[in-house]
Amino acid sequence: MEELVYEVPVWWIPSRMAILKGYAIAEKEAACPSCGSRSLRFIRRTVLEAQRLKWPHRVGGDEQVYSCDRCGRNVVVKLIYREPEPSEDVFSEFCQIYEAFLDSCSRGGAPNYITFSIRAANLLIDLKEHDEEAYAKALERVGKDLNTLRSEMGSDPKTHSVYRLMEYFVSKLPPEEFEQVSKQLEKSYVESLVELRNREGVPPSLQELVEYLTLLQQV
Ligand SMILES: [Zn+2]
Numbered sequence: 001m002e003e004l005v006y007e008v009p010v011w012w013i014p015s016r017m018a019i020l021k022g023y024a025i026a027e028k029e030a031a032c033p034s035c036g037s038r039s040l041r042f043i044r045r046t047v048l049e050a051q052r053l054k055w056p057h058r059v060g061g062d063e064q065v066y067s068c069d070r071c072g073r074n075v076v077v078k079l080i081y082r083e084p085e086p087s088e089d090v091f092s093e094f095c096q097i098y099e100a101f102l103d104s105c106s107r108g109g110a111p112n113y114i115t116f117s118i119r120a121a122n123l124l125i126d127l128k129e130h131d132e133e134a135y136a137k138a139l140e141r142v143g144k145d146l147n148t149l150r151s152e153m154g155s156d157p158k159t160h161s162v163y164r165l166m167e168y169f170v171s172k173l174p175p176e177e178f179e180q181v182s183k184q185l186e187k188s189y190v191e192s193l194v195e196l197r198n199r200e201g202v203p204p205s206l207q208e209l210v211e212y213l214t215l216l217q218q219v
Pocket of ligand 1: 032033034035036037068069070071072073
């Protein structure tokens with residue numbers, strides 16, 4: 001088995017963000033060491049016990065196993081958790097992971113709506129539980145992005161895919177989060193989203209959104 005090792009800054013334990021960072025890394029940076037393919041398929045993840053003295057927590061990392069779609073070898077992506085550096089902050093970390101998912105979930109023409117929305121909702125849950133300021137900034141960013149994408153709509157297929165991903169996610173957001181995101185959007189657009197939401201129904205919380213989408217994914 002090939003092994004790729006990355007360090008991940010962690011602000012709290014357990015951290016949904018740290019696990020999601022692994023997926024972001026695997027999809028964005030990791031290539032199969034045998035054949036160079038970037039098409040890695042997730043198989044399983046296991047928790048790594050802390051071994052390094054500098055790390056005060058019992059959980060030391062996350063190990064994710066992927067299978068290379070081209071040559072069939074297994075690739076292990078090992079994430080070693082560490083304390084954040086003074087130059088690192090939670091919101092920037094959120095932005096990096098979220099941007100990686102916008103990219104990976106909009107590849108190849110058909111946007112991966114459900115996967116993106118589950119991941120984005122999990123990122124927001126993590127921020128909401130641990131860092132209210134970063135949570136508010138993240139919602140603002142989501143609203144601003146959707147607003148910008150909407151004005152660029154149709155300029156190229158990639159932008160269009162990303163726009164569709166964002167719109168799907170925002171239309172499914174629970175009332176509290178939707179209200180925050182809506183502040184960045186035009187009133188007439190918010191009204192059309194509200195109409196869609198009333199028709200299809202929305203979950204009362206981010207956790208229930210994740211559960212609902214996970215069920216959809218399994219169908
Ligand atoms: Zn390979």
